[in-house]
Amino acid sequence: MFDSVITLLSSPPVLIAIFLAIGVTLVLFTLLGRKDTIDPLQKLREQSRDINKPGIELGRRTDSTALTKRLDKFKSFLEPATGDEMDEARLQMIQAGYHGRSAVRDYHAIKFIMGVSGLLLGLGYMFAFPANEGASIVATIIPVMVPTLVGYYLPIYWVSKRRAERQKQITGGFPDSLDMLLICTEAGQSMDQSINRVAKELKAGYPALAEEFETVSHQVKAGSDRLKVLKDMGERCGNPDIRSFVTVLIQSATYGTSVADALRVYAAEMRDKRVMLAEEKANVLPTKLTLGTMMFTVPPLLIILIGPSVHGVITMLATADFSL
Structure with a gap:
C-alpha cells in the first residue's frame, strides 16, 4: 500500500x-x-471625493x-x-x-x-x-x-x-410596450409619464424590460437627456428594434412631427414583425416534426401491418416438410 x-x-x-x-x-x-x-x-x-462623484446607480442596491x-x-x-x-x-x-x-x-x-x-x-x-x-x-x-x-x-x-433569456424576454415584450406607450401618449400623458407608466405595467409579464424602462425613468428624472438615455437603453438591451425606436423618436423631435403618429406607425410595424416571426416558426414546425414522425410512427405501423404476415410465413416455413 x-x-x-x-x-x-x-x-x-x-x-x-x-x-x-x-x-x-x-x-x-x-x-x-x-x-x-x-x-x-x-x-x-x-471617501470625500467619492461623495461628490455623480456615479451613483439609480435604483440599485450598493451594499x-x-x-x-x-x-x-x-x-x-x-x-x-x-x-x-x-x-x-x-x-x-x-x-x-x-x-x-x-x-x-x-x-x-x-x-x-x-x-x-x-x-x-x-x-x-x-x-x-x-x-x-x-x-x-x-x-x-x-x-x-x-x-x-x-x-x-x-x-x-x-x-x-x-x-x-433576458434579451429574449425584452424582444418578446417590446411590441406590447410600444402599444402601451402609444395608448398613454394618445391619452394626453407626456413621454416621461408614459415610460414610467409602462415600467409599472410590464413588471408582471416582462420584468427585464420593465427594469430597463424604470432605469430610463429614473435617469430622466435625474436630469439626463431623454434621447441619450434611450440610446443607452438600446445598447444595454442589445436589441436593434429598440435602437430603431430611438431613431424614430430622434427624427420626430428633429422634424417636429407628432410623437403619437410616429409611435402608431412603428407599433404597427412591430406587430406585423411579430406576426411574421410567429408564421416563420409555424412554417418550420412541420419540417422539424418529420423526423419524429418517421422515427415513432412508421416503425410501429410497419410492425402492425407486416408483423402478422411475417409471423405466418416464419411459422409455415418452420412446419413445412421439405423431404420431397
Missing part, C-alpha cells in the same frame, strides 16, 4: 497537479492575507460588505486591463442583468474561486481513488481537469444563459 502511494505521488501528472495546487493556494493566501496599509487621512480624502472591500484591493488582478475590454465586459454583465459597479470583478473572482475549488476537488478524488499503475497520463489527468474546467466555465455558461 505504501509503495503504491509513493509510486502514485512520484508520477509526473500527480507532481504537476500538486505543484499547481500549491501555487494556486499560495496565490490565494497572498491575495486574501494582504492588509490595508492606506493612511487613514488618505482614505478619508478618497458594501467585507468581501466587497477585500476584493477592491485586487481590481488589477480581477478586472480587464484596458478600458475597452472593461466596457465590453461591463456591457455583457449589464445585458445579463447584473448592474452593480463590481459585477465584472465579482464575475472573474467567482470564475477563479470555482476553478480552484474544482482543482482541489479533483486532487482529493485522485488521492482517494488512485489510478492503476498502468494507466495513461490522460486517464490520470482527466479526474483533475474535468472538475477544474467545469468550475471555471460554469459561471460563463450561467451568465451567457441569463443574457440570452
Whole structure:
C-alpha cells in the first residue's frame, strides 16, 4: 500500500497537479492575507471625493460588505486591463442583468474561486481513488481537469444563459410596450409619464424590460437627456428594434412631427414583425416534426401491418416438410 502511494505521488501528472495546487493556494493566501496599509487621512480624502462623484446607480442596491472591500484591493488582478475590454465586459454583465459597479470583478473572482475549488476537488478524488499503475497520463489527468474546467466555465455558461433569456424576454415584450406607450401618449400623458407608466405595467409579464424602462425613468428624472438615455437603453438591451425606436423618436423631435403618429406607425410595424416571426416558426414546425414522425410512427405501423404476415410465413416455413 505504501509503495503504491509513493509510486502514485512520484508520477509526473500527480507532481504537476500538486505543484499547481500549491501555487494556486499560495496565490490565494497572498491575495486574501494582504492588509490595508492606506493612511487613514488618505482614505478619508478618497471617501470625500467619492461623495461628490455623480456615479451613483439609480435604483440599485450598493451594499458594501467585507468581501466587497477585500476584493477592491485586487481590481488589477480581477478586472480587464484596458478600458475597452472593461466596457465590453461591463456591457455583457449589464445585458445579463447584473448592474452593480463590481459585477465584472465579482464575475472573474467567482470564475477563479470555482476553478480552484474544482482543482482541489479533483486532487482529493485522485488521492482517494488512485489510478492503476498502468494507466495513461490522460486517464490520470482527466479526474483533475474535468472538475477544474467545469468550475471555471460554469459561471460563463450561467451568465451567457441569463443574457440570452433576458434579451429574449425584452424582444418578446417590446411590441406590447410600444402599444402601451402609444395608448398613454394618445391619452394626453407626456413621454416621461408614459415610460414610467409602462415600467409599472410590464413588471408582471416582462420584468427585464420593465427594469430597463424604470432605469430610463429614473435617469430622466435625474436630469439626463431623454434621447441619450434611450440610446443607452438600446445598447444595454442589445436589441436593434429598440435602437430603431430611438431613431424614430430622434427624427420626430428633429422634424417636429407628432410623437403619437410616429409611435402608431412603428407599433404597427412591430406587430406585423411579430406576426411574421410567429408564421416563420409555424412554417418550420412541420419540417422539424418529420423526423419524429418517421422515427415513432412508421416503425410501429410497419410492425402492425407486416408483423402478422411475417409471423405466418416464419411459422409455415418452420412446419413445412421439405423431404420431397
